[in-house]
Amino acid sequence: xxxxxxxxxxxxxxxxxxxxxxxxxxxxxxxxxxxxxxxxxxxxxxxxxxxxxxxxxxxxxxxxxxxxxxxxxxxxxxxxxxxxxxxxxxxxxxxxxxxxxxxxxxxxxxxxxxxxxxxxxxxxxxxxxxxxxxxxxxxxxxxxxxxxxxxxxxxxxxxxxxxxxxxxxxxxxxxxxxxxxxxxxxxxxxxxxxxxxxxxxxxxxxx
Amino acid sequence: xxxxxxxxxxxxxxxxxxxxxxxxxxxxxxxxxxxxxxxxxxxxxxxxxxxxxxxxxxxxxxxxxxxxxxxxxxxxxxxxxxxxxxxxxxxxxxxxxxxxxxxxxxxxxxxxxxxxxxxxxxxxxxxxxxxxxxxxxxxxxxxxxxxxxxxxxxxxxxxxxxxxxxxxxxxxxxxxxxxxxxxxxxxxxxxxxxxxxxxxxxxxxxxxxxxxxxxxxxxxxxxxxxxxxxxxxxxxxxxxxxxxxxxxxxxxxxxxxxxxxxxxxxxxxxxxxxxxxxxxxxxxxxxxxxxxxxxxxxxxxxxxxxxxxxxxxxxxxxxxxxxxxxxxxxxxxxxxxxxxxxxxxxxxxxxxxxxxxxxxxxxxxxxxxxxxxxxxxxxxxxxxxx
Numbered sequence: 001x002x003x004x005x006x007x008x009x010x011x012x013x014x015x016x017x018x019x020x021x022x023x024x025x026x027x028x029x030x031x032x033x034x035x036x037x038x039x040x041x042x043x044x045x046x047x048x049x050x051x052x053x054x055x056x057x058x059x060x061x062x063x064x065x066x067x068x069x070x071x072x073x074x075x076x077x078x079x080x081x082x083x084x085x086x087x088x089x090x091x092x093x094x095x096x097x098x099x100x101x102x103x104x105x106x107x108x109x110x111x112x113x114x115x116x117x118x119x120x121x122x123x124x125x126x127x128x129x130x131x132x133x134x135x136x137x138x139x140x141x142x143x144x145x146x147x148x149x150x151x152x153x154x155x156x157x158x159x160x161x162x163x164x165x166x167x168x169x170x171x172x173x174x175x176x177x178x179x180x181x182x183x184x185x186x187x188x189x190x191x192x193x194x195x196x197x198x199x200x201x202x203x204x205x206x207x
Numbered sequence: 208x209x210x211x212x213x214x215x216x217x218x219x220x221x222x223x224x225x226x227x228x229x230x231x232x233x234x235x236x237x238x239x240x241x242x243x244x245x246x247x248x249x250x251x252x253x254x255x256x257x258x259x260x261x262x263x264x265x266x267x268x269x270x271x272x273x274x275x276x277x278x279x280x281x282x283x284x285x286x287x288x289x290x291x292x293x294x295x296x297x298x299x300x301x302x303x304x305x306x307x308x309x310x311x312x313x314x315x316x317x318x319x320x321x322x323x324x325x326x327x328x329x330x331x332x333x334x335x336x337x338x339x340x341x342x343x344x345x346x347x348x349x350x351x352x353x354x355x356x357x358x359x360x361x362x363x364x365x366x367x368x369x370x371x372x373x374x375x376x377x378x379x380x381x382x383x384x385x386x387x388x389x390x391x392x393x394x395x396x397x398x399x400x401x402x403x404x405x406x407x408x409x410x411x412x413x414x415x416x417x418x419x420x421x422x423x424x425x426x427x428x429x430x431x432x433x434x435x436x437x438x439x440x441x442x443x444x445x446x447x448x449x450x451x452x453x454x455x456x457x458x459x460x461x462x463x464x465x466x467x468x469x470x471x472x473x474x475x476x477x478x479x480x481x482x483x484x485x486x487x488x489x490x491x492x493x494x495x496x497x498x499x500x501x502x503x504x505x506x507x508x509x510x511x512x513x514x515x516x517x518x519x520x521x522x523x524x525x526x527x528x529x530x531x532x533x534x535x536x537x538x539x540x541x542x543x544x545x546x547x548x549x550x551x552x553x554x555x556x557x558x559x560x561x562x563x564x565x566x567x568x569x570x571x572x573x574x575x576x577x578x579x580x581x582x583x584x585x586x587x588x589x590x591x592x593x
Contacts, residue, residue: 005417012414013351025403028358040365042390044372071517073283110286110378115386115516124372159390 041157044124046104047113049146056147057096061121063088064097068113068122076106077113090175100143104130120164126156231259236577238267244341245588249565249577256573261566268592276552281307281382281519284552288539289376291554292590294337295330297367298532300380305461306528306539307382311521313511319384320463321504325397326370326379327530328493328500332404333360334533334585335444335486335493336411342483342582343415346424352414359407362400369393382519384510394501401497408490416484425479429568429580432477439564443535443557445584448485449477455531462530467499479583520547534558534585554593558586 020027030037053059064081080099088094113122125148132138154161237248246267252260272291276284288303289296301323308315315323340356364374369390371377379386415421431441436449446453454471456464472488474481523545529538535557542551561584568580 002419005419005422009414009418012410016355016410026358028361040368042369042372042387067517071280071283073279073286108286108290109373109376110289111372111386112282112286112378 039126039156041159043126044109044111045128046107046109046125046130046141047102047122047146048125048148049100049143050121050123050150050153051147052150056144056149058086059149060096060143060147061088061119062097062100063094063119063121064100065118067116067118071112071116073110073112074106074108076103076108077101078103090172092175097143100146102141102146103139104141105135105139120168123153123157123160234574237264244581244586247586247588247591249581251569251574251577253574256575258569258572258574258577261569261577263562263565265562265588266592268588270593272593273552273554277549280547281521281549282516284549285380286376286378289378290589291556291593292532292534292537292558292587293375294587295334295533296375296377297326297330297371297379298530298537300377301327301462302528302530302532302537303539304380304382304528305530306526306541307521309528310524310526310541310543311382311519313383313514315384315462316508316511317463317505318507319509321500322385322389322509323380323462324464324467324500325497325504326367326377326385328497329363329366329397329401331493331533332490332497333363335490336360336407338533338582338585339411339415339483339486342479342579343421345578345582346421352411355407355411355414359404362403366393366397366400369396381510381514383514384508386510388509394504397497398501401494401501404494405491408487408494412487416487422480424576424579425483425583427476428479428572428576429583430476430478431564431568435564435567436477440560441535441564443531443533443561443585444485444489445482445535445561447471448474448481450475455529455536459529464496466503467496469493469496479579482583482585518547520545525551529555532557534587534590535561554590556590556593558584558588558590562586562591 016026019025050061051057051059052061064079066079066081069075069077069079078099078101079097082096082098085093086096109124111124114124130139150161150165154165232253234251234253235248236251238246240248248264248267250262250264251258270290272287276287279287285300285303288299291299307313336356336359337353340353343352344350367377368374370387370393371379372387431445431449433449433451435441436446436451441449441451442453442455450473452471452473455461456469457471469492472485472492474485521543523543525540525542527538527540529536531537536555537557538555540551540553540555541549544550565581565584569577572580
């Protein structure tokens with residue numbers, strides 16, 4: 001019968017229409033921005049810089065190695081290395097970025113900077129409410145605007161951040177053990193030296 | 208069916224004509240025409256309502272992809288491949304990763320192969336569902352089938368987001384594996400989506416397959432003969448709708464596709480309706496592949512442990528990697544000179560090659576059919592123009 005197919009289709013449409021009143025599965029619309037879906041943990045928008053502790057400048061993990069600047073496919077990162085050094089989280093003196101700019105109008109959220117960073121200093125944010133009427137300055141983020149605390153990172157990507165923190169703790173423990181061993185060895189050598197010193201001058205050997 | 212009454216060759220347009228003399232009309236469809244799936248122009252020469260000649264004009268979305276890739280590192284081109292066919296970024300990643308793996312001789316771990324198949328087939332599901340929706344939209348169905356397709360696609364994009372971090376620009380594959388392992392609960396969620404998908408397909412078929420208006424507008428329209436499909440290098444669902452049994456998953460046995468049992472649906476008429484049906488049937492086969500892959504997925508590493516993120520320099524040589532992307536044969540041809548960036552980087556986009564027969568399909572048909580024919584070819588301008 002001609003028209004049977006159309007009627008079948010209309011029955012399907014009707015089923016979807018009336019079904020949308022009872023079944024969540026058939027009406028999936030979310031009234032954004034009043035309603036929002038739950039944030040998906042793995043989501044990414046733009047990169048940010050992680051800092052430990054309370055102060056963004058003192059705790060910044062970035063050591064201005066410029067690897068992300070080189071590897072960034074659209075070249076949206078600009079870094080200037082500092083002339084002086086500041087202590088990092090482990091107390092070791094390190095360079096820091098004098099300038100660290102990301103132009104998020106160029107960034108394509110590919111996450112390659114995060115993958116290549118050896119210091120876990122740059123991570124992906126989930127914030128998407130970034131629209132601004134300042135097309136150039138508003139989208140060129142400097143290091144202060146890019147800096148976000150490790151607590152914030154733990155809040156947005158809990159699983160990933162836990163793994164990063166564990167890795168950093170291991171690294172810190174290893175460095176501390178190394179420093180301790182070095183200090184002990186130095187102390188032992190000093191003690192040996194001081195013990196040996198009184199006997200030495202008589203022999204007159206150069207040390 | 209009607210045939211062209213005006214010869215297509217050696218027919219000059221007359222700017223002015225004498226009163227009472229018939230004349231041809233040159234019409235520019237696009238680049239802002241809503242049915243052109245992006246910025247694509249067709250210069251159509253019409254005799255009355257009949258198409259006499261059709262000249263596709265593209266390049267509005269040209270972004271210099273191949274040349275940029277020659278100055279990027281191998282990994283640096285990976286996010287750019289997402290933007291070729293932006294509907295299915297994962298299969299683009301896969302084809303590129305396959306080419307680089309061939310070039311450098313990298314092995315892919317078992318689990319990563321399964322992840323690739325799962326994400327790749329999910330991509331095929333959402334691409335075909337949307338394409339059919341777009342095709343119906345182009346033919347004036349006021350969006351109902353498209354919205355139903357988008358509703359299903361949303362579930363798949365949610366899966367992509369929780370796995371790869373992005374809904375469309377996934378940037379998921381890496382040389383020698385995949386970037387991220389499955390998060391907790393992902394597989395259960397994916398099983399649910401895949402288990403629900405046949406119900407959607409049933410509804411979709413109820414809605415469309417026997418619709419008389421659809422049949423009137425698509426059957427015997429835009430017939431692509433088997434001979435032309437083969438000689439023009441048409442691939443993917445478009446070739447299969449013309450009865451060419453050519454599916455690279457079956458021909459090349461790339462990745463682990465020889466482990467799954469699935470059928471390759473073939474059309475017999477090569478018209479728009481067959482191209483639509485082949486895609487519907489292909490989705491059912493993809494569901495079956497997904498079920499098998501999600502049943503068998505083993506534990507293990509997801510990336511070749513010898514691969515480092517930085518400092519990748521393959522030995523001098525060349526390689527061509529190709530996969531069956533949802534649109535057809537997607538290939539990447541790479542030439543390495545031993546430096547960190549490719550010496551030559553070439554994409555074989557299925558959309559562009561499939562688009563080459565557009566004039567042959569349209570000549571002799573009415574203007575309204577162009578829209579249906581173009582929709583059934585399944586082009587994405589990001590890939591055509593690159």
